[in-house]
Amino acid sequence: MGWFDYFRQGKPNSAQLAKERLQIVIAHERIDRTGPDYLPQLRRDIMDVIRKYVPITEEQVNVQYEKGADYDVLELNIALPERER
Amino acid sequence: MSRIVVVTSGKGGVGKTTTSAAFATGLAMRGYKTAVIDFDVGLRNLDLIMGCERRVVYDFVNVINGEASLKQALIRDKRTENLYILPASQTRDKDALTKEGVGQIISDLCADGFDFVVCDSPAGIERGAHMAMYFADDAVVVTNPEVSSVRDSDRILGLLQSKTQKAEQGEIVREHLLITRYSPDRVQAGEMLGMEDILEILAVPLIGVIPESQSVLQASNSGTPVILDKESDAGKAYDDFVRRFLGETVPHRFLEVEKKGFLKRLFG
Numbered sequence: 001m002g003w004f005d006y007f008r009q010g011k012p013n014s015a016q017l018a019k020e021r022l023q024i025v026i027a028h029e030r031i032d033r034t035g036p037d038y039l040p041q042l043r044r045d046i047m048d049v050i051r052k053y054v055p056i057t058e059e060q061v062n063v064q065y066e067k068g069a070d071y072d073v074l075e076l077n078i079a080l081p082e083r084e085r
Numbered sequence: 086m087s088r089i090v091v092v093t094s095g096k097g098g099v100g101k102t103t104t105s106a107a108f109a110t111g112l113a114m115r116g117y118k119t120a121v122i123d124f125d126v127g128l129r130n131l132d133l134i135m136g137c138e139r140r141v142v143y144d145f146v147n148v149i150n151g152e153a154s155l156k157q158a159l160i161r162d163k164r165t166e167n168l169y170i171l172p173a174s175q176t177r178d179k180d181a182l183t184k185e186g187v188g189q190i191i192s193d194l195c196a197d198g199f200d201f202v203v204c205d206s207p208a209g210i211e212r213g214a215h216m217a218m219y220f221a222d223d224a225v226v227v228t229n230p231e232v233s234s235v236r237d238s239d240r241i242l243g244l245l246q247s248k249t250q251k252a253e254q255g256e257i258v259r260e261h262l263l264i265t266r267y268s269p270d271r272v273q274a275g276e277m278l279g280m281e282d283i284l285e286i287l288a289v290p291l292i293g294v295i296p297e298s299q300s301v302l303q304a305s306n307s308g309t310p311v312i313l314d315k316e317s318d319a320g321k322a323y324d325d326f327v328r329r330f331l332g333e334t335v336p337h338r339f340l341e342v343e344k345k346g347f348l349k350r351l352f353g
Contacts, residue, residue: 013275014275014276015272015275015276015277015278015279015282016275018231018232018278018282019278019282019285019286021232022232022235022236022278022286023286025236026235026236026239026286029236029239029240029243030239030243033243033247
């Protein structure tokens, strides 16, 4: 670290941003590989159906898959955009 | 009883071959009969890093195809006793690696009294990488503190848990995380993912942190495994890693910013 760095304070912490982005993308990829094979396709199909009615992005559809002792739970969480007035 | 260890990462250029060379040398230095195998068919480089590129006569694929015996193909390291290198083929394509062929070589090495077989995986998740991990008891996952490397490591961890012989038999491959090219000052400045961040994301036990070091390039220039450079931070960190792998409790070093003098702080 040279003397120049003393003038460069207050910049955003990019490592924190990297960590947050990684946590999201890895969580998605883990669900895809631990859940049933049809899960990625199911998510895409659900997106397509909802898009017929409202514009949504991939981040607004959250698919969770949990293995239980007796049954597995597929949880869908869709954040609809606010209605325009 | 031999132990098969794969050194893998998914992403290229993170230090798999540097690690394989240092690791195998460290094990052999402690008296364990060790073989290190280059699985990167078509892009062999372990021979250069180990400094035996001019002594390659037969290779891994020759042995699989029965064109040479394992004894003929294994190169005995000139610096370190108990250490043998099996180079990859430079000309054949990766389909030459069959599960039966690789399995036969590994069981021959076990029968030959090798304590450790280190499998240096190619980058990617194709056949070479799959074959390198398939027979593993342990996996050293090499990760840089950088988003694409961490993501690829997670992908590789998924494959270790599903596409290996151990996984098929309902057992687990022991996973060890090795972070390389670590710069404590950049971590402190918030420019680089810290060791704790990576551990939190990947959730794999940490076996070592190798600091970014000029000695790694110098070692590869001369074809000397960096663990033999006992003065360098990277060499010491690799030595710590080998000791931890063998079960010793060794505190982690080189995680804190080095205290610099006034002049050094001023001029960097």
